[in-house]
Amino acid sequence: AQSVTQPxxxxxxxxxxxxxxxxxxxxxxxxxLFWYVQSPGQGLQLLLKYFSGDTLVQGIxxxxxxxxxxxxxxxLRKPSVHWSDAAEYFCxxxxxxxxxxxxxxxxxxxxxx
Amino acid sequence: AAGVIQSPRHLIKEKRETATLKCYPIxxxxxxxxxxxxxxxxxxxxxxxxxxxxxxKGSIPDRFSAQQFSDYHSxxxxxxxxxxxxxxYFCASGETGNSYEQYFGPGTRLTVT
Numbered sequence: 001a002q003s004v005t006q007p008x009x010x011x012x013x014x015x016x017x018x019x020x021x022x023x024x025x026x027x028x029x030x031x032x033l034f035w036y037v038q039s040p041g042q043g044l045q046l047l048l049k050y051f052s053g054d055t056l057v058q059g060i061x062x063x064x065x066x067x068x069x070x071x072x073x074x075x076l077r078k079p080s081v082h083w084s085d086a087a088e089y090f091c092x093x094x095x096x097x098x099x100x101x102x103x104x105x106x107x108x109x110x111x112x113x
Numbered sequence: 114a115a116g117v118i119q120s121p122r123h124l125i126k127e128k129r130e131t132a133t134l135k136c137y138p139i140x141x142x143x144x145x146x147x148x149x150x151x152x153x154x155x156x157x158x159x160x161x162x163x164x165x166x167x168x169x170k171g172s173i174p175d176r177f178s179a180q181q182f183s184d185y186h187s188x189x190x191x192x193x194x195x196x197x198x199x200x201x202y203f204c205a206s207g208e209t210g211n212s213y214e215q216y217f218g219p220g221t222r223l224t225v226t
Contacts, residue, residue: 036217043203044156044217090155094215099207100146100158100169101215 002027004093006104014112015083021076021107023091032094033074034101035065039087047089050074061085086111115139117206117218125224126194134189134221138206144168145187146215147179148203156203162187163209194225 003026013019025031032051036044048059055067065076074091088108092101118137126132138145144163148156158171162181173179176194181187191198201222205215 034214041222043219044205046214046216049214099144099161099163100171101148101156101205102158103155105155 002031002093002102004091004102004104006089006091006107008107009105010108010110012110012112013081016080019076019078019081019085019109021089021091021109023074023076023104024072025074025091025093026072027093030069033065033067034092034094035059035063035074035076036090036092036103037061037087038090038106044090047076081109081111083111083113085109117204117216119202119204119218119221121221122219123222123224125226127226128194128196130194130225132191132194132223134191134202134204134223136187136189136204136206136218138185138187138204139216142206142208142216143185144207144209145181145185146205146207147173147187147189148205148217150201150203150220151197152200154200159189191223196225199223199225 005024034049035047047063048057050057050067058064088106090106091104094101120135146161147159150156159173161169165181176192179189201220203220205217207215
């Protein structure tokens with residue numbers, strides 16, 4: 001069965017610092033991978049997605065992610081974090097012959113000024 | 114750009130009551146997904162519809178039912194509500210041929226007292 005693991009429950013960074021959020025997936029074939037961001041009490045906003053092709057994908061708000069098949073990873077990165085990036089980040093996989101998304105448990109990002 | 118609309122945004126019910134949540138997908142999107150997010154949890158897939166037919170089913174209680182109508186809007190009906198049903202319920206919509214790319218609504222926060 002497909003699964004997603006986000007090893008870091010909570011990450012704290014200073015504003016302007018670089019960021020990397022980890023995501024590992026379990027799936028036999030090439031998965032469809034997503035990163036979503038959720039601000040408190042808000043819905044889920046799609047940051048970026050990987051379906052195929054270039055393994056480095058660019059998203060909104062200056063985020064990027066790199067698909068590494070050998071490591072079963074899809075880590076999210078941002079070179080310089082802004083205070084407004086504080087939120088919960090979910091990695092998700094869509095795979096198989098169903099169309100549901102399977103989410104990781106999320107990483108809460110806190111940004112200090 | 115038009116987004117997914119969910120109503121109501123907040124709902125308070127008592128145990129054993131019923132609730133109906135509504136979802137209006139992005140225009141031209143033919144697929145609707147429902148997810149449940151408990152407090153501090155990741156979103157869990159409940160059910161999805163494509164062209165008014167159920168396309169996949171997750172861990173949806175038998176007390177819940179859903180359908181998609183001819184105008185593609187969807188309703189999630191929840192009966193015999195339990196305290197554990199208190200959660201944020203998300204609807205997402207997608208377009209056939211754009212595999213797994215789902216756009217989420219703002220959610221309906223259901224509180225069962």
